[in-house]
Amino acid sequence: MLESVAVTMMRKARHSLVAMTAAAALLGGCATGDTGAAEVWDPIETPNRFMFSINRVVDIIALRPVAVIYRDWVPEPAQKSVRNLLDNLGEPVTAINEVVQGEPHRAATTMARFLVNSTIGVAGLFDVATKLGLERTKEDMGKTIGLYAGVEPENGGFYLMLPAIGPSNARDGTGLMIDYLVDPFRILTFNLAIDWTAYQAARYGMNVIDYRSRTIFALDDLEKNSVDYYAALRSAYTQNRAELIRQRREKTDTKAELERRDNLALVR
């Protein structure tokens, strides 16, 4: 049983590698000479804005109120445990990404965290691993593709407004899909032929509420202080993701980053 799971995982991993290389090649092809200062590439702005307005309606009437209640009424320790639990379920995907990123040591640390927290940490409710000095890292396939894409990390392909999930782009959208496909927990439920749909739905739902509750402050601020919220969010999202990818590229790109700052096409 376990073997078959491992084989499936490996096959999936190989598939995802191929898909990732293809995605990277696609991304590498677009928008050369981008200094990162140019506007975000948004060829499907009209449908994106349409999706954005739907998302905002859902957010205003459902998601944000729930997130506010969650943030203000649920006791802090409970929120922390939920966070730990969700983080723990996400560790295998992070480990897979770290392997693909060529960071076996970090992947090993992540897996050690997963094992420690799943057992001593009571199914991930308590983050014992951090207290033991195993630092938490969070990786996703969008960042992994960005690491290898060989373009400015501001260039993530076309901008994409996803339903419910929100701002994304070709790179991060592809990454999200691959992360979903290689997620061992999803594959496990599939292979064991157990109907865990309810659990899975609860997990994704909780992830959304938890994430929204932690972005209330920043998004409210951005909305209030912008004249075109869609454009401001598009810029902020792109910059933030680029920063995360730049951190992964490490020292090799410090020079490029400084040059980019010099090249910013600002009026002088």
Added chain:
Amino acid sequence: MSLVAFRRLALRLAVGAAVALFSVAASAADAGSTVDTVAKQVIDIIKTKTGADRQAAIRQIMQANFDLPYMGQAALGTHWNQATEAQRTRFLAAVETAEARAYSERFGQYSGQTLSVGKVTARANGVSVVDSRLNQTTGQPIKLEWELRDRGQGLRITDVKVEGVSLLMTRRSDFNSYIQSNGGTVEPLIKELEARAAR
């Protein structure tokens, strides 16, 4: 080359390097201390003042330490050149009010945050980049990067990056998009900003 001449050359090189290092270090230290002072002043204001008082105090600090004309010009991008002198003045005034209000509301109640200034990088083009961390009482520290420029009035802050998100770039994107969807001129944007400032 004789040993004495070689020694003299080596000495000159060493002195030259030391002088160069010292001058870079001096301007770097300036940038770091500017950021540190501004942070301390702002924290002090948040602790002691509220409402309109706070907004006025924050505005004063911004006028003294930020290069607001530069930031406004950069945020407007190529549209700056199309704007008349009167429009530019109105635009800068409205942006200043908006930013001062945004900052004074953003901080809310003081809850023990401190700013620790880290590495300062001086760039050849006169821009100094100051890395810093905003330490919170709960949760992860927030990464803040400051860009300082000297355009003849001493070192002034021209941009703040929060977790990699440049406030200037975001503003620029925001303004440009608004201008494009409102006829491509700056007038509607200035009117909107003035209306918001008057609220």
